[in-house]
Structure formats: C-alpha cells, structure tokens
Amino acid sequence: MNKYLAVLLFFVLNACDQQSIHSIEFDSRGYEMNSEIEASFISSNEVGLTATRYSFVSEYQKLLQTLEKNDSIKNTLEESTWDALNSKTISADDYILQQAANHEIIMFNENHYLPRHRHFVKTLLPKLYNLGYRYLALEAIGMLGDGNMFDVDLAERGYPMKYTGHYLKEPEFSSLVRKAIELNFHIIGYDEGSRHGYSGGAREVRGAENILSQIDSIGNLGKLIVLCGWDHLREGNSGTYWEYALAERLKQKTNNDPLTINQTEYNERLHREYEEPLMQKIETNQSIILVDQNNHPIDLAEDTAWYDAFVIHPRTKFKHGIPNWILEEGPIKKFSLSKITFEPPYKIFVFESGDDVKLAAPIFVSEHKEKNEKVIVPTRGKKIKLVVTNMKESVLIE
Numbered sequence: 449m450n451k452y453l454a455v456l457l458f459f460v461l462n463a464c465d466q467q468s469i470h471s472i473e474f475d476s477r478g479y480e481m482n483s484e485i486e487a488s489f490i491s492s493n494e495v496g497l498t499a500t501r502y503s504f505v506s507e508y509q510k511l512l513q514t515l516e517k518n519d520s521i522k523n524t525l526e527e528s529t530w531d532a533l534n535s536k537t538i539s540a541d542d543y544i545l546q547q548a549a550n551h552e553i554i555m556f557n558e559n560h561y562l563p564r565h566r567h568f569v570k571t572l573l574p575k576l577y578n579l580g581y582r583y584l585a586l587e588a589i590g591m592l593g594d595g596n597m598f599d600v601d602l603a604e605r606g607y608p609m610k611y612t613g614h615y616l617k618e619p620e621f622s623s624l625v626r627k628a629i630e631l632n633f634h635i636i637g638y639d640e641g642s643r644h645g646y647s648g649g650a651r652e653v654r655g656a657e658n659i660l661s662q663i664d665s666i667g668n669l670g671k672l673i674v675l676c677g678w679d680h681l682r683e684g685n686s687g688t689y690w691e692y693a694l695a696e697r698l699k700q701k702t703n704n705d706p707l708t709i710n711q712t713e714y715n716e717r718l719h720r721e722y723e724e725p726l727m728q729k730i731e732t733n734q735s736i737i738l739v740d741q742n743n744h745p746i747d748l749a750e751d752t753a754w755y756d757a758f759v760i761h762p763r764t765k766f767k768h769g770i771p772n773w774i775l776e777e778g779p780i781k782k783f784s785l786s787k788i789t790f791e792p793p794y795k796i797f798v799f800e801s802g803d804d805v806k807l808a809a810p811i812f813v814s815e816h817k818e819k820n821e822k823v824i825v826p827t828r829g830k831k832i833k834l835v836v837t838n839m840k841e842s843v844l845i846e
Contacts, residue, residue: 467845469787474797474835474842475806478610478617479505481793481839482815489514499561503618505795506813508764508771511561512718519717525725533738535746540735540759544572544709547756549579553706555674555695557681563620564761565711567773568735569675570624577631582670584628585659587677588615589637593644595658597637603629607800609807613637619798620774622809623828626800634669636662639676649690652680656697674698674706681708682754710755713747716763727760735761768824769814778829782822783845790841793817801831805844810835 480501489498495518502511548554554576558565573584590598590613599612608616608625615621628635638658640646646654663672679686680694683706695706714727721728726748730736737757738746745757765772768780785794798812799805812826825834833846 467783469843469845472805472835472842472844474837475610476795476797476837476839476842479795479797479813481795482507482510483793485510489517493518496561503561503563503620504813505815506563506619507815508563509718509766509769512716512764516717516719516722519722521721522723522725522728524728530729533746534741535738536741537730537732537736538739538743540568540737540757541572541575543737543739543757544707544759545575545579547707548576548581551671551707552704553672553674553698553702554581554709555676555681555698555706556709557676557678557712559712559715560615560677562712562715563618564715564764564771564773566618566620566624566675568711568759568761569673570620570627573624573627573631573633573673576671576673577633580670581673582632582634583636583659583663583666583672584633585636585638585672585674586613586625587639587655587675587680588613588621589635589639590614590616591637591640591644591658593640595640595661597635602635605807606630607803608809610809612809617809619810619812623811626811633673634666638662649692652690652692652694652697655680655694656701659698660701678712681710683708683756684753686754708754708756710747710758711761713749713758714760716761720763730760732760732762735759770812770824770826774812774826774828778827780824781827781832782824783834784822785816785836786820788819788836788843790838792819792838794836794838796823796825797835797837798825798832799835801833801846803833805833805835 485498485501495514499511499514502514556569592598599609602608602612606629608622610617636659638655640654641651676694679688682693683695686693695708699705714724717723737759740746747758767775794816796814797810799808799810811828816823836843836845
C-alpha cells in the first residue's frame, strides 16, 4: 500500500510542477540586458543613470556596486563623536506609526534608484490604512498636464503599466502600487514638472494643488501619504531655488504640519567603507531611527528643521541573488528553462498570474546566461508566471 501511495504522490507532485510554455510577442523596451547597461556605463560614467537602469531589472547588487564607482572611501565616525551623541536606536516602524496617528499628512522621500525605499513604504501601508490614511500621492505617476493622471484605469486594472510613469516600471514600485490598490488606497499623481512648463517653485505649488484638487474630487475620505523624491520633503525654506518645497506648500495650503520621514540621508553600499561615517557605525536587522535620550531624532548634518526623522535601513543580505527584504514576502519558486529553443542570455520577467504581460510592470526581473537550467524567482506570496526573452524572441511560462 505504501508503494502505491508513493507512486501516486510522485505523479501528483509532478503534475503540480508541470508548466505550460508558448511563444508570445513581448515589448521589453525600458529594460536592458546587464551587458548593455555595463557598456553604457563604461562610455558615459553616469552613476545615477546606471543605477536607475539596474533598478529596473532588479539587479540590486550591481546597483550598489555602481554607486561606489566614483565615490571615495570614508573614515568611520570617531569614537568620541559617536559617544558624544549619547544616542539610542528605536524601531522606525513603531516611531512612524506612533507619530502618524497624530498627523493628517505623512511624507516619505526616496532616492529614485534605491528600490528599498519604496519597499519600506509598502510594508507600512496596512498599518497606515488602519490609522485612517486613504490616499497615496506618488511623484512618479505620469500626468497629462491638466492636473489629471495619464493612467486613468490604474485602480480598476489593479497594477501599473510599464508606461504609467517612468519609475513605475521598476518592480518594487510596481509591487508598492499593487499593494496600495489591494488595500483600497486612492492613488494620486501630482508632479507635472518642466515637461508641462512647471519648474522651480511653480512645480512645488502645482504639485500641492494637484494633490488637494484630486482629494477634493474623490471626496475627503481620510489622511494622506506622499512619496516624493529627495528634497521635495523639506519643511520651511528649502534653501534651494524652489524657496519652499512640496512639504511646505502642503503645510501652507492645509494648515496641517506633515510628518516628514527622510530615507535618503544614510544608505548602504556594497562595501561599508563607502557608507557615510554615521551609517558605518550602525548594526541593525530592522529599519531604525537614531534618537537622543529624549527620543528626539538625531542627524549629524543638523538639518532636522527640514525633516522630522531619518530612517536607517539594515544592510541587504542576498540569497540566490535576491534581496532578503523581497524574500521575506513569500516563498521562492523554481521554473525550468529546458524547453526554450532560442539562445541566451535570457531576461526573466515575473508577473502575477492575472497580469496582461504585454502591459503590466513586472514584480521582479532577473537574468540568466545558460540554457537548460532552473531559475529561482520570488513569488511575493502571489501566484506567478514568467516571460523569458532574449529581447528578440519570447515565451510565456505558466
């Protein structure tokens, strides 16, 4: 009897592992093979642009390595300076959620080529929703120039297209938007920028107006989350040609003081000696905020008047080339490439099972150079399917 059960189990498991594969037309524009990115960097030496290209294809290790190319090794913080801070660390999640309960607006900034920042915001969305937050305003959403979003069907579709916004093609941003829609957040685009004739302070004013007009058109259903780039987070006089950045413009127009969370001040590198001196001193396995003994956030640059708190994220660990903070979302899955007939290298695009792969921004991307191998990809806790392409021929594996 045990023999028959074992045989039956064998066939059941193999049936579960069967994967259908068929040729498709697939538009891979906006995504590049690693060799193309590397060649472009050699000729251009543009660190930020190269890091952004690596972010679009989930090459986080190569991204971090690129950031060191034109940087210099930094000395760690002297012990006397570190001791003088008399600091302690607290959970960034706990601090932010406690403060967010007493605010109507919370704003996060991001470095546009560090997907970790988007991931952190995504992890907070469920608890922020429970605190009454209902709107997620994203700088990266494409706009028409009349105050309205380009992608009017985003919420109904449930995921961003590759063309919903320039940075929305990045898999972590795609995952953030999907989670927000799943939780019933209202997604708001606001940044029309120089493309539509707004620059300097006018861009900041227009952004604030677009956010508030969209909230007004939807109906005032709750509190607001904003994810913006770098210095748009600054409160008070920004010290730039903008005069007042988005955070201050929203404050002026609503009489609500936003909770401003800076993620761009202290960030990891592939090698610790390239990190900021304060960052080099930090050992943590969770996102933290450095505070004094009265629980006031600390920043060595002494620009706390611009921001309320500074988040320091733990250094990334990799398994199968995948960041640990992605692996934490769900199990991995193996797919066989043995039936693919065209030549490598292959770019592997991971989609949720219900996606139209010709439109959707993927939730992960990887690259493989060998035929007849099994690939390991993260599921993020979803049922998934793959597009495998060499940028000329493509197949869908389900």
